[in-house]
Amino acid sequence: MTARVLVVDDIEANRRLLQAKLEAQYYTVILAENGIAALHAVEKHEPDIILLDVMMPGMDGYEVCRRLKADPATAHIPVVMVTALNDVEDRIRGLDVGAEDFLTKPVDDFALMARMGALTRYNAVASELRQRQASGLRAGVDNSDSVSVQDKPARLFVVDDNQRMATRIADMLKAGGHSAFTLHEAGGMTGLNELGVDILVLSMLSDRYDALKLCAHFKMNEATRAISILLISDPEDRQRAGRGLDLGASDVIFTPVDKQELLARVRTQARRSRYIEMLRERVDRGLELSVIDQLTGLYNRRYMNNQLEQLLQRSKMGGRPVSVMMADIDHFKSVNDTYGHDAGDEVLQEVAKRLKTNSRVMDVVCRPGGEEFMVIMPETPGGLACAAAERIRLAVAASPFKIYGGAKEITITLSAGVSTVNGPSDTIADLTKRADTALYQAKSAGRNRVESIAA
Ligand SMILES: [Mg+2]
Structure with a gap:
């Protein structure tokens, strides 16, 4: 690196x-x-x-x-x-x-390289997350563009078998407004996760445990990996401290421990973890926003195309057929015209809900736009897909829709066209065009029905 x-x-x-x-x-x-x-x-x-x-x-x-x-x-x-x-x-x-x-x-060469190593590792994580966030920004996902980190009190766990020393450090941290627990108070290391610790202050001065081993253990363990480790080392022992940084500790403070320096280093560590945490949240939220339709909670067109692409590839490589159901709410324009757009939104949300409850876990239910919906059915041949589409159509038509927050009920139906992947040269465009043609036939034949185009 x-x-x-x-x-x-x-x-x-x-x-x-x-x-x-x-x-x-x-x-x-x-x-x-x-x-x-x-x-x-x-x-x-x-x-x-x-x-x-x-x-x-x-x-x-x-x-x-x-x-x-x-x-x-x-x-x-x-x-x-x-x-x-x-x-x-x-x-x-x-x-x-x-x-x-x-x-x-x-x-000092050793100190220089150890610090550079620790910062380079931190940078690698942060820059990866920043890039992912930036690609979300370019896709128009998130409109807030900077992450600002506010200082908040941290939760620290002090490991030093010299109880007097541990208490002294915990007192310094508490005086700085942080929460601090010592190993003695917690009665062992096992409570570490429940305490929700941000930073582990680990003394290397003990002969009774191997601080480097502990350090490695914490960084290898999924549950404790995110906890920053601040080592306390004798200045004569900087070589070992450097190895601690190589093993994943974030920082070293040399004895005698100065209160101001300790608090400043804790603040830097806390800021860094919060920065990483906030970037992570941004990225997760950005990913979610980029594939979910906000009104209905169904997948949007971008995700739909992406899934179709992948499933089609898999099907062509010898997998089972993929079918799609393209559905459209009948006379939706008149719902909007008669009852208003808020009622229209209620209808869209209820259709989405019925589509979801009546499709299988493996199906991908999408709202590519407007009053149009698509259910992608992996590993589903045409006959089965038509039966599934018919079940969904019935679920929509079977009971009236509540609008105006339940004050009024109206009947809603939908028409659907089903198509199935047809050979290795079939493209997404071919597949959706056939579904669209079938949907058009369903509309022409009187609506509230399912049609399919034979492969
Ligand atoms: Mg100078």
Whole structure:
């Protein structure tokens, strides 16, 4: 997995050094020598990750970061602040303006690669979801185009067999407005799912359990995979911490744990998970909106064509025949003219309901448009399809339809044409044309009936 990295530093030697290290690991590197150049480079190259020097003449790193995070087009790009000062105040300031992480100069190779790996993995998930959302947007599915994440309290679980230490960390988290449970309070790891934990704070300082093993276990397990892991490590033990990040932990904080840094890192993790969660919801909702007819809840024309295409392929490759029933409500225009469009909508919804209840689970019931419906019947030869269509026609005609919210009842009927796939050269157009011709015959023959065109 690789990524495009923008390196911003006012000193050329620093830029070249980072470039060499990153290119050795097959990252693609773009360079910028000041804040303004960095903003231009972001716009032009759309990097996946930004390594941003703090101290620069003119616009400093904090300001660059603040601007990037304020712009919806660039807010999602992870920023790692690179600072010469290893001062807590300094780190916090970076995290406060929205940076995802920081590295101190001289940049430690191991820390650099571990951070880059973790951010690249996060990016892969986020960008996949963003692309899927964008394709939904292009299809006119969703009209809201940006995801904004609000900070909310997180639920954390603190695992440290040093009870005093665990309680101290839980207290820091609670002071920051979060909910925190320690392993001792929960009486074991089993309650983790029921607690609805967002973030696991896992100490690597224990000899009594193997933190890396736990980390791997959590990331392999479907039920716990989505929980972010924040490791607590001794600074002398950064090699092992790096392996933890490789195994899927999201972040590391080194001892002694500083309260401000802990809260800032928790906030970043919580934001990231919420961002992913919101993108997921968007994508799911977008997919649903793109195939469902909003009035009736049936599948729309797009989905209908897509399903026909797939079923026809399968049928041609030696599968069983596919039949379709094309139906049209009789005299629907006069329903609208006489009772109004709201009543017309009630009729459409009730027809949809009767179609659904009277078709099989495997059938695909669609409303391609207007008062027109289609039931796709997989693995159904013509004779069976005609019988099914007749059953549906009867279900519609059998009892009156309620309109005006139940205040009035009217009789509704429909006419239908049935056709069945006819040999390997048959196309969707052929199939629907035959159904349409049969439907026309049903209308001409007096309506409220089913006709079919013999294959
Ligand atoms: Mg500098």
